[in-house]
Amino acid sequence: MEALPLDEKINDLKVVLKVEDFQQLLDALIRRDYQVVGPTLKEGAVVYDSLTRVSQLPAGWTDEQQAGHYSLKKRSDQAYFGYGVGPQSWKKFLFPPRITLWKQKSPGEAPEPAELPQDAPRYAFLGVRACELKAITLQDQVFLTGPFIDPIYQARREKVFIVAVNCGQAGANCFCASVGSGPQVTQGYDLALTEVTAAPEAYFLVEVGSQAGQTLLNEVTHRPATGKEVAEARQVVERAASEMSKSLATADLKDFLYTNYENPYWAEVAGRCLACANCTLVCPTCFCTSPEDVSDLTGQVTEHRRRWDSCFSLDFSYLHGGSVRPSRQSRYRQWLTHKLGTWQDQFGEIGCVGCGRCITWCPVGIDLTTEIRALRQAAATLTAGTETNPKSDER
Amino acid sequence: MSAEVVVNVPVQARLLEKRRESPDTFTLTLESPPSISGGKFFFAPGQFNMLGVPGLGEVPISISGDPANPKKLVHTVRAVGNITEAITATHPGACLTVRGPFGAGWPVDQTRTGSKEIIVVAGGVGLPPLRPAIYHFLANPALYPVVTLLYGARNPLDLVFKRELEQWTKRSRMRVEITVDRAGSSGWLGRVGVVTNLIGQVKFNPDRVTALVCGPEIMLRYTLMELEKRGVGPANIYVSMERNMQCGTRFCGHCQWGPYFICKDGPVFRYDHIKDWFSLQEI
Numbered sequence A: 001m002e003a004l005p006l007d008e009k010i011n012d013l014k015v016v017l018k019v020e021d022f023q024q025l026l027d028a029l030i031r032r033d034y035q036v037v038g039p040t041l042k043e044g045a046v047v048y049d050s051l052t053r054v055s056q057l058p059a060g061w062t063d064e065q066q067a068g069h070y071s072l073k074k075r076s077d078q079a080y081f082g083y084g085v086g087p088q089s090w091k092k093f094l095f096p097p098r099i100t101l102w103k104q105k106s107p108g109e110a111p112e113p114a115e116l117p118q119d120a121p122r123y124a125f126l127g128v129r130a131c132e133l134k135a136i137t138l139q140d141q142v143f144l145t146g147p148f149i150d151p152i153y154q155a156r157r158e159k160v161f162i163v164a165v166n167c168g169q170a171g172a173n174c175f176c177a178s179v180g181s182g183p184q185v186t187q188g189y190d191l192a193l194t195e196v197t198a199a200p201e202a203y204f205l206v207e208v209g210s211q212a213g214q215t216l217l218n219e220v221t222h223r224p225a226t227g228k229e230v231a232e233a234r235q236v237v238e239r240a241a242s243e244m245s246k247s248l249a250t251a252d253l254k255d256f257l258y259t260n261y262e263n264p265y266w267a268e269v270a271g272r273c274l275a276c277a278n279c280t281l282v283c284p285t286c287f288c289t290s291p292e293d294v295s296d297l298t299g300q301v302t303e304h305r306r307r308w309d310s311c312f313s314l315d316f317s318y319l320h321g322g323s324v325r326p327s328r329q330s331r332y333r334q335w336l337t338h339k340l341g342t343w344q345d346q347f348g349e350i351g352c353v354g355c356g357r358c359i360t361w362c363p364v365g366i367d368l369t370t371e372i373r374a375l376r377q378a379a380a381t382l383t384a385g386t387e388t389n390p391k392s393d394e395r
Numbered sequence B: 001m002s003a004e005v006v007v008n009v010p011v012q013a014r015l016l017e018k019r020r021e022s023p024d025t026f027t028l029t030l031e032s033p034p035s036i037s038g039g040k041f042f043f044a045p046g047q048f049n050m051l052g053v054p055g056l057g058e059v060p061i062s063i064s065g066d067p068a069n070p071k072k073l074v075h076t077v078r079a080v081g082n083i084t085e086a087i088t089a090t091h092p093g094a095c096l097t098v099r100g101p102f103g104a105g106w107p108v109d110q111t112r113t114g115s116k117e118i119i120v121v122a123g124g125v126g127l128p129p130l131r132p133a134i135y136h137f138l139a140n141p142a143l144y145p146v147v148t149l150l151y152g153a154r155n156p157l158d159l160v161f162k163r164e165l166e167q168w169t170k171r172s173r174m175r176v177e178i179t180v181d182r183a184g185s186s187g188w189l190g191r192v193g194v195v196t197n198l199i200g201q202v203k204f205n206p207d208r209v210t211a212l213v214c215g216p217e218i219m220l221r222y223t224l225m226e227l228e229k230r231g232v233g234p235a236n237i238y239v240s241m242e243r244n245m246q247c248g249t250r251f252c253g254h255c256q257w258g259p260y261f262i263c264k265d266g267p268v269f270r271y272d273h274i275k276d277w278f279s280l281q282e283i
């Protein structure tokens, strides 16, 4: 992302990119030394991987998501982006699951960074959804706002080029609208695409979000959009918004969670939760890690690595003598209360973007929006008659 | 630490001297490395470093030396597991890795304008993190005219800084009260009982006192109760908290405690800020 301020003209610019010219966009990115990563099919799911051809995108496929369920099926058209978010998120590129932080060549030598900022990969993300853009800005707050800055994240983040995509359909587990993160892409992109498939001829409506986006677009065949095309594209996003059936009421969520540490319903969820950590690994905002220190066979060369970790593991809170959160109940409570409550005190907003991944990929189908509703109900039952009931959720 | 610092990599520091404090606790004097932000190493009382053994890992250890003498970096480490055992087994001349200093320390500035009495309550290896503050108080008699140290350990052998405790008792203006949970067969002639008992026994003015507390969590709980019983306001009590900590830079997530990251918002907290969280279990 280039941080140049945009003049109004660029900001308003909407052009049409024909589907047959789409490959030019990838070619232009590759010419500029970007490693293009985007959605592709692997092992029965849409995952993010390196791409050089638009034919590697999952054109003509869509997904079906339910709590604890994900499957692919064919679409009636050849849409390139006609599915929701899969198990992976862009955090795997900006915040790698496993990375070496420093190395020591021999016991007497000073530790050195394993990667210098200039050697960090230069990614172009193709197909970033609105909720995912929001997730990136949430991780920006974690890694870039001090008191310390993570150089691994910073180097990747500064170089990345973002091609966003507006969603044309909402998955059954999506609730981005209620947490204010989507489905419309509004900022933080270099280029934003809306895929219009219904028209006689499919096309992308392209919006420019940065100087870098403008420069790149100049290398790709395009033409100004007509008013009709702009309106058609708007309908695409409006459809996604209107399809969304899940929601999470966030207004009083922090206060609610802060006063509900002892809510008896936590035990009920804990009875179902396997503490498998899937939810934390698929979540695009979760950022916890643990170190791994290794040495070669001679014990001369040592490395300090870090890998994603999860607050669901017993070791995570280990202090000499035992874990601080031995019960599964306390670990589920920690996860949800952090995501939706304490995150607000830490970073100023909630740590959930409503992507629904944790719902889809939970092996037992635990749905945080349902659990919050149930917690509220349990709290209301407890206080019924004594205090004013907590505001009940919509639906 | 307010400036934004881009850092991930520790520096090496040579071990100059190792002194045994108790059967499992050692004070390590390291040659001071450059600070994390590049310049000379300096620290505030109560701050900690990530001390590491290459190939094995890092652990948070408070700085126990004199802030007025930052040329020597002093830590006091109790060997309780893998890494602390390796750290304390290191021989003088060899190097450890250091990242830091991290965290918010003791209120050595706030108390300057506030209360005129200081009471320090330490349990076990809770004394080392408090020692830099004690040095600071003793070096500034005009600001801190009345200083009391209450120190307790499980048994006489576990008391750290024995020589210094004797010096403080005999030759400093600090009032020192030491107690052990069990005297055993050590020939101990001092007090026996938990350190929290002392709070009810020593004289201080609850309206003018600032209390600094560090020790095992169970000891913290009882100490806070006793201090409140004596009428010390929660805004005049400071406690050092301990949680699993893997990075010191608020990225790893392990040290979260309610809304706080103990490595950044703590380890030292003013009690009134954390009172609600302190009463919750398993958070």
Ligand SMILES: Cc1cc2nc3c(=O)[nH]c(=O)nc-3n(C[C@H](O)[C@H](O)[C@H](O)COP(=O)(O)OP(=O)(O)OC[C@H]3O[C@@H](n4cnc5c(N)ncnc54)[C@H](O)[C@@H]3O)c2cc1C
Binding pocket: A318, A319, A320, A321, B048, B057, B058, B059, B060, B061, B062, B063, B076, B077, B078, B079, B080, B081, B082, B083, B084, B085, B125, B128, B129, B241, B242, B243, B244, B245, B246, B267
């Ligand atoms: C802010 C702070 C200051 C500290 N200051 C001192 C000090 O001055 N002197 C001293 O002897 N000890 C201090 N400790 C405790 C010290 O960090 C632990 O004893 C040490 O981490 C144990 O590591 P281990 O590998 O030897 O033990 P193990 O029991 O094998 O622990 C395994 C891992 O769990 C984690 N862990 C276990 N216990 C603790 C703990 N109490 N705190 C944080 N992480 C833990 C560590 O990552 C450790 O590597 C401090 C802890 C904190 C949080």
Ligand code: SF4
Binding pocket: A279, A282, A283, A284, A285, A286, A339, A351, A352, A353, A354, A355, A356, A357, A358, A359
């Ligand atoms: S908590 Fe669940 S819905 Fe929210 S951002 Fe994380 S994975 Fe998505």
Ligand code: SF4
Binding pocket: A272, A273, A274, A275, A276, A277, A278, A279, A280, A312, A358, A361, A362, A363, A364, A365, A366
């Ligand atoms: S909520 Fe579901 S995904 Fe998360 S740890 Fe529990 S069982 Fe696993």
